Structure formats: C-alpha cells, structure tokens
Amino acid sequence: MTSSFRRVAVLGLGLIGGSLLHALRLTSAEVVGYDVDPSTAAAVSASGFSVAASDAEAVAGADLVVLAMPLPDVEAALRSVAPHLPATAVLTDVGTLKRPVLDAVRAIAPGTAFVGGHPLAGVEDTGWAAADPLLFRDAPWALVLEDDTPLDAWLRLAELVCDLGARPVPTSAAEQDAAVARVIGLPHVLAEALALTGLAGGPLGLSLAAGSYRSGSRVARTRPALVATWCDDNPALVTALDDAIARLVRARDELAADGSVLELATAGHDARIHWEQRRFDPVELPADREHLRAHGAGGGWVTAVLRTEGGVRMLGMRPVDA
Structure with a gap:
C-alpha cells in the first residue's frame, strides 16, 4: 500500500499510538516510534519495531509526526519536539478533545502544518500490549479542518486514514x-x-x-x-x-x-434503531473546506482521496436523508 507520507514518527506507543505503529507498517512509509516510558519503548523494540532514543531523533526527517500521548502530556511533548520538527512536516494528534491541542500548537509551534485528529476506535484496555493493527478498520476518524488548516496537509492525512481502513470525518475543533x-x-x-x-x-x-x-x-x-x-x-x-x-x-x-417510563423507553428505542438503520449513498466531494466541513456535520465521511493529473478527486458517503 503506497503511503502519502514517506517517513512517519509516532510519539506515544500506548493503545492508539501502538496500533497506529502496527497499521502503518502495512503501508510503504518508513515508521519510527518513541515513548517516554523506557519499559514501553523496550517492549516495542523487542516486537521488531524501530524505536528512537529521543523525540528529536524520532522526528528527524519525518514528513508526518503523530502526537499519541494523553492530553495532559501534549503541551510538554510539543515544547520538547517543536525545535526539531522539519519545516515541511505535517503534525497531527489522536486525542479525544481537539480545541486544547489546537490552542497548544498555535501557541507553541505557530506556523506548523497541524491537522488535529481523533480516531474513535478505543477499547477499555490500554497500553502497548493492547495494540491492534486492525483497530481502525471502519472506525470514524475526525480530522479537524479549520480556516488556517493547510488544505493539502489535510488531504494527505485523509488519504492515509482511508488507506488504514478508517473513515475520515471533516470537522472543526469546536464541532468535534x-x-x-x-x-x-x-x-x-x-x-x-x-x-x-x-x-x-x-x-x-x-x-x-x-x-x-x-x-x-x-x-x-x-x-x-x-x-x-x-x-x-x-x-x-x-x-x-x-x-x-x-x-x-x-x-x-x-x-x-x-x-410510566414508557415515553422515555419508546423515544430511546426509536433513537437507537434509527442510528443502527441509517443508510448512506456515495457522493463525490470537492476539495473545498466549506463543503467538506458541511459534509462531516451532516453525518458523512470520506472514502477515498484520488490524485489525478487534473487535480484531486474525493469520494465519500453521506446519509440518505441528509
């Protein structure tokens, strides 16, 4: 599988970061990991993955850097890695909340091509031992597209997320x-x-x-x-x-x-059945941030980013009743 990125650095190798390390090995990208916990780093290395000795070493030459540590650790990680980020690298994260990370990147690493990300694929178990290369298959993956998000960086990351079998959902940080x-x-x-x-x-x-x-x-x-x-x-x-x-x-x-609780039970039952029985139609999407955000807000996602001589074609799915 050809990757839209040549070298990917994953910083933080727990459930999500570790699963991403596994999944990326199935692409053409060179992948390197890093974790501040020596025991985790040793376990990942013993599993046959490339693990850097420092975050600076990990991001050297990377064109995609993934922040995969818990939210309270993001700011310190950003301050540590920001001086070493290649000027052309795309930076993303995998955390649940997007506004705090977006604010931190703007304050600590202004000018960085940042695309906030959130794969909705977690399970109750955590840590490297729980990592699963198939964790992201068919999972929604929110990709933040703000007015200052570089569109080409967003498209490249959406292409990679599609290649991992996930469903990129265009959104703003506030809406997510x-x-x-x-x-x-x-x-x-x-x-x-x-x-x-x-x-x-x-x-x-x-x-x-x-x-x-x-x-x-x-x-x-x-x-x-x-x-x-x-x-x-x-x-x-x-x-x-x-x-x-x-x-x-x-x-x-x-x-x-x-x-009686019949009214609540009926409304909740109908809501759950409606969610389970949603139907979707394929749609072609313009590579335009307003159209993409509206597509995500309406319950749609991206299925493919196709690069042709005429430019970029995007395919997606949207709810039938949207």
Whole structure:
C-alpha cells in the first residue's frame, strides 16, 4: 500500500499510538516510534519495531509526526519536539478533545502544518500490549479542518486514514468537541454513575446483575485518568449532562407519580434503531473546506482521496436523508 507520507514518527506507543505503529507498517512509509516510558519503548523494540532514543531523533526527517500521548502530556511533548520538527512536516494528534491541542500548537509551534485528529476506535484496555493493527478498520476518524488548516496537509492525512481502513470525518475543533461530549464523555460519566448505583444496591443486586448492568457499565473499566482527560475542559459536556439529567428527572417524576417510563423507553428505542438503520449513498466531494466541513456535520465521511493529473478527486458517503 503506497503511503502519502514517506517517513512517519509516532510519539506515544500506548493503545492508539501502538496500533497506529502496527497499521502503518502495512503501508510503504518508513515508521519510527518513541515513548517516554523506557519499559514501553523496550517492549516495542523487542516486537521488531524501530524505536528512537529521543523525540528529536524520532522526528528527524519525518514528513508526518503523530502526537499519541494523553492530553495532559501534549503541551510538554510539543515544547520538547517543536525545535526539531522539519519545516515541511505535517503534525497531527489522536486525542479525544481537539480545541486544547489546537490552542497548544498555535501557541507553541505557530506556523506548523497541524491537522488535529481523533480516531474513535478505543477499547477499555490500554497500553502497548493492547495494540491492534486492525483497530481502525471502519472506525470514524475526525480530522479537524479549520480556516488556517493547510488544505493539502489535510488531504494527505485523509488519504492515509482511508488507506488504514478508517473513515475520515471533516470537522472543526469546536464541532468535534461538542459531538464527542454526547457520544464519549456522557456515556463514560453515565457508566461510572451506573456502576456506583449498582454497587450501592448491595450484594443481592450484584449477584443478579446481568447483561443490562454489564453493557451499561462496561466502559467504567477504562482507566480513570483517561476518562478525566476525555471529559475535563469540555464545556459541551455540561450541556450534555443537563440534557441527560432533565430526561432522568422526568422519568423519576413519572415513577414517583405512579406513572410510566414508557415515553422515555419508546423515544430511546426509536433513537437507537434509527442510528443502527441509517443508510448512506456515495457522493463525490470537492476539495473545498466549506463543503467538506458541511459534509462531516451532516453525518458523512470520506472514502477515498484520488490524485489525478487534473487535480484531486474525493469520494465519500453521506446519509440518505441528509
């Protein structure tokens, strides 16, 4: 598989960075990793991957640099690596929230061709041992396209994401963060609350806990520090929680008045079935930032970036009812 990048440096080799290292080895790109944890770096090297001794060594000659460390570590990593970034390199990341990283890059490495990224492919397990070369297959991958994002850098990264089997979704940082508040942050907060509420019911309740409890609280198994990085500093999560709390209060009031949760159950059932049964049509997309952002906001994604003598052709999928 021919890569749109010649040399890729992945900084941070946990679940996402490690999976990306695995997946990139299936392309034509030269790939090198780096991790601040010596034991992780040693394990990756023992698995046959090229691992640099420093971040400066890793990014030397790279035309794509991926920041794959937790959000609290991004600023320090940026300050360390910024003096060594090749002038023509594209910089991206794989974190859940995009606005904090975008602000940090603008402050620490202004002028860098930065394309914020977020592969929505995580699982509860973390670390290099959980890395999976197929983790990104068919997964949405938000790619931030701001007014100052170099369009060619965005297109090259979208092409690579397609080659990895994922679905690039054009979006702005603000829209991405607002969306993940409801589909990542909120589910995690609710899962933690469910796990605690179930525990408070005593041993009998836990002995009777079955599929509903397991499914609803499953992501509470995620490392707490990671959950905090996905939820903290995202004002949109407050709005999402207000929405969920209002629905729960209405259900509580119905039950307190000897009513029913049928209305909530029906609406939730219909919403879930609608999501599962969405249909999509293929579409050709112009390489234009406004059209691309509108495509992403409407629920669409990119399926291919084709470079021809006449320029760039883009193919995508969009919801039938969009």
